[in-house]
Each structure stands twice: as C-alpha cells, then as structure tokens.
Ligand SMILES: O=c1ccn([C@H]2C[C@H](O)[C@@H](CO)O2)c(=O)[nH]1
C-alpha cells in the first residue's frame with residue numbers, strides 16, 4: 001500500500017526534483033487562518049513541473065487546497081498528462097494526504113495509476129496511486145454518452 005522505494009516509473013532525478021519542488025512550494029501557501037502550510041507540485045508528461053499552495057480566504061469555505069491550486073494552474077497552462085503529484089505539509093506520522101474533494105478533482109485529469117507522493121515534515125514520504133486513494137471512483141469515462149443516455153431514459 002505504501003512504500004518508500006518504489007518511484008512508480010520516475011527516474012531518481014525526477015523524484016528528487018518533485019520532492020524539492022513540492023517541499024519548497026510550502027512557501028507559497030497563503031494560510032493565515034489555519035497556519036497549515038501545504039505545498040504541491042505536479043510532474044507533467046512534457047517533463048515540466050507546476051507548483052501550488054493552499055490559498056485560504058476570510059470566508060473559510062472559499063479557500064482552495066494546494067493540490068487543486070496546482071492542477072488548475074497546470075490545466076490552464078495547457079498541460080495535458082501528468083506523471084506524478086507531490087504534496088508536502090509540516091506534519092508527520094502519517095504525512096497528510098489529499099482531501100476527498102482533491103482526490104475527485106485529480107481524478108478528472110489523471111490516470112488511476114498516477115503516483116501521489118506525500119511528504120512529511122522531514123521530507124520522508126508515503127506513496128500511493130490515485131486508484132488506491134480513490135477506489136471505485138467516478139470519472140469522465142463513467143458518464144454515458146448522449147446516445148446511451150437517451151436509451152437509458154427511454
Ligand atoms: O491535502 C490537503 C489538506 C489540507 N489542505 C489545506 C486546506 C486548508 O487551507 C488547510 C487546513 O485544512 O490545509 C490542503 O491544501 N491539502
């Protein structure tokens with residue numbers, strides 16, 4: 001389920017860059033209310049990285065998590081496929097994992113095999129795939145086509 005030595009197809013160099021960018025991204029968090037810094041980075045298929053942090057709001061529910069911030073940036077920069085996602089916080093035992101809303105958000109754009117590296121306060125990680133974190137999930141391929149939908153409703 002979790003592992004510290006399986007890089008899920010990433011080279012050691014890619015993994016190290018994902019780790020350093022994810023941990024550094026904690027510095028871009030805007031979290032005056034919770035003070036809980038979350039950094040995130042995604043490795044895109046084109047080899048580039050996009051980073052983000054949690055961005056809170058005086059109207060608390062309006063805030064956005066680091067993982068969604070990162071993916072919104074990547075998608076709107078035209079990035080198409082994603083090889084790995086990192087998330088880093090200042091807690092340990094266990095490291096924080098993406099919330100349910102983020103898991104579903106990630107599902108829209110990534111394969112179930114996407115590895116999600118969760119880094120703790122010491123930079124140690126647990127890695128799980130999106131499919132492990134979000135079993136029997138509902139995604140774009142779960143919706144019937146317009147034609148199928150017509151048959152279903154007939
Ligand atoms: O995986 C997580 C968990 C929490 N948060 C944010 C939301 C909020 O700003 C703060 C406290 O929940 O951390 C994230 O960004 N990602």
Ligand SMILES: [Zn+2]
Pocket residue numbers: 065066067068098099100101102103
């Ligand atoms: Zn979230």
